[in-house]
Amino acid sequence: MSAYANQVKSYIERYQAEFGGDGMLDPHAVAEWAYRNGLHKPSVRTVVDAIAADIAQQFREEYRTDAKGQRYRAMHAVRSKKGDKTMSLWADMDDERAPREHFVRSFAQRRQQIVGDCYQLKTDVDVYNAKNAAQKPIQVPLDFTYDVEELQLPFQGKKAA
Structure with a gap:
């Protein structure tokens, strides 16, 4: 797995730990959360x-x-x-x-x-x-x-x- 894929996987795990939930994941919600929390800064x-x-x-x-x-x-x-x-x-x-x-x-x-x-x-x-x-x-x-x-x-x- 690439470094980027590992980084994304860690976002998902942190998001799940923070929000728990029903096992259903919305990729947009995870991405918004990761961006808002400074975990991902998009490049050009x-x-x-x-x-x-x-x-x-x-x-x-x-x-x-x-x-x-x-x-x-x-x-x-x-x-x-x-x-x-x-x-x-x-x-x-x-x-x-x-x-x-x-x-x-x-x-x-x-x-x-x-x-x-x-x-x-x-x-x-x-x-x-x-x-x-x-x-x-x-x-x-x-x-x-x-x-x-x-x-x-x-x-x-x-x-x-």
Whole structure:
């Protein structure tokens, strides 16, 4: 664990010791407490990273509607490494200058994120079920074929206006 990660972990432990609570933690409340108590003084890099995160969030939340009434996400990211730094480059689906290869990579990376989320969900459910063997096991199906088809039903047969 990095020194920064250890520092953050110590904030969390101090916050829990001071406030006790019900075992639920709000990261914003912990961060505000750490900042207010002088445990963390943000650097210019931290501020720039926070602003960049806000910009990326805006990109993530930009949706448009096509002629058939389908709502789609307009901006798509590709994560890549340059040296030891990971970066995300965003492109707009409606920008003719954006290369097709960007979207091929973006969609493949998003699919891998979904696979990773499903793997982790399955692991979490399996561990929970093992820890609670006296209870009926929680079942979480991971085949989304019918879910996606159901969501697409309103758009089937519609033609562009």
